[in-house]
Amino acid sequence: MNVDSIESIISKAEAMSNQHGKKLTPTRKQVLIAMLKSDKALSAYELADSVKKEFDRSIPTMSVYRILDVLMELKLVHKMSIVNKYVACSHITCDHKHSFARFLVCNNCHKVKEIMTNGSTVKILQGNIEELGFKLLNKQLELNCLCHECAG
Amino acid sequence: MNVDSIESIISKAEAMSNQHGKKLTPTRKQVLIAMLKSDKALSAYELADSVKKEFDRSIPTMSVYRILDVLMELKLVHKMSIVNKYVACSHITCDHKHSFARFLVCNNCHKVKEIMTNGSTVKILQGNIEELGFKLLNKQLELNCLCHECAG
DNA sequence: AAGATTTATGATACAGTATATCATACCATC
C-alpha cells in the first residue's frame, strides 16, 4: 500500500466515520494506518508494536482492542478469526456494500486477499440458514489457505 | 445425542481411527464422548470439565489439546475458530467425504449446525482461489449466526 | 467562559486460549 493511496483511504475512512457519528481520532488513525501499511493481518499486540515503530508512540493493548472494535463497527477493519488477527478492509475507497466478502487467509504468513462475492453466490450461501432456525449475523467467510510464497 | 447413537458413533470413530493408523485410546474416547454429549461447541477447558463430570477423571488441558489435534486430523472433530471452541463432527457415521461443510455457529450459546454443501456450491466457493495464487487448505466455512432460541 | 456531560484514552489487573518442554507411562515387537 503506497503512501498516496493510504492518504486517500484515510480521508475516505474519515468521511465514513463522520457519517456514522464516529470520529477518526488521531489514535484511531494511527492504528488504521499501521494496518494499511502491513500486507498481513496483525494481532492487537503486533499492531501496538507497529504503531510504536511507525509513530514512536506506545498505545496500551486495551486501547488497540477498543479501537479495533470501533473500526470493525465501521467496517473499516475485519477480524480474521481463524488466525486471531486483524486486517484493514481492502475496499474502503470503493463505496462497497460488504455484501458477502470472502477472505483467503494464508495460514503461514497471514497475508489476506479479500474477494467480493456476487449476488447469486450470496443466495447459495444464505440458503438453508433460515430454514434451520438460524439468523446470519455476519456476512463474512474466511478460508484457510496458503499463499503462493508459503505454498512453495 | 442419545446413548445408542453415541455408541455407534464411537465404534465408527474407532474404525476410522484404525484405518488411519491411529488408536482411539480410552482418553480420546472419553473426550469424544464428552463432545458428542454436548449440544454446543466447547472449549478445551470446558471439555476437560465435562470429562471430569462425566467420568470423574481429571485430564490436563495440555492433553485435551493434543487429543483435539488427533481428533481433528481424523476429521472427527472440528474447530469453530469464530468462538475458539470445538465440536464433534455431525456426520461421523455416514461415510462422509467432507467435501465442503458449512457450520452455522450461534454466537451466543455456541450451538452448531453442520451443513453439507453440494458440488456446484463448492465450485463457486473455490472459484478465484487458485487464480489469486492461493491454495485451499481446509474445506470448511464458519458462519456467525444466532440460533432460534438466542435470536428470541 | 465555567461547569456539566459525554466520549476517548490510559493504567492495571486478570481471565481465557494455546503451546513448549521435559518427564513418565504404556504398548508393541523382537
Added chain:
DNA sequence: GATGGTATGATATACTGTATCATAAATCTT
C-alpha cells in the same frame, strides 16, 4: 525383558482478550 515408538502427565509460559477504574479531551449548556 530390552528397545523404540506412542500417549499422557506436569509444569511453565506465551498469546489473546476483557473488566474496571482513573484520567483526559472534546462537546454541550447556560
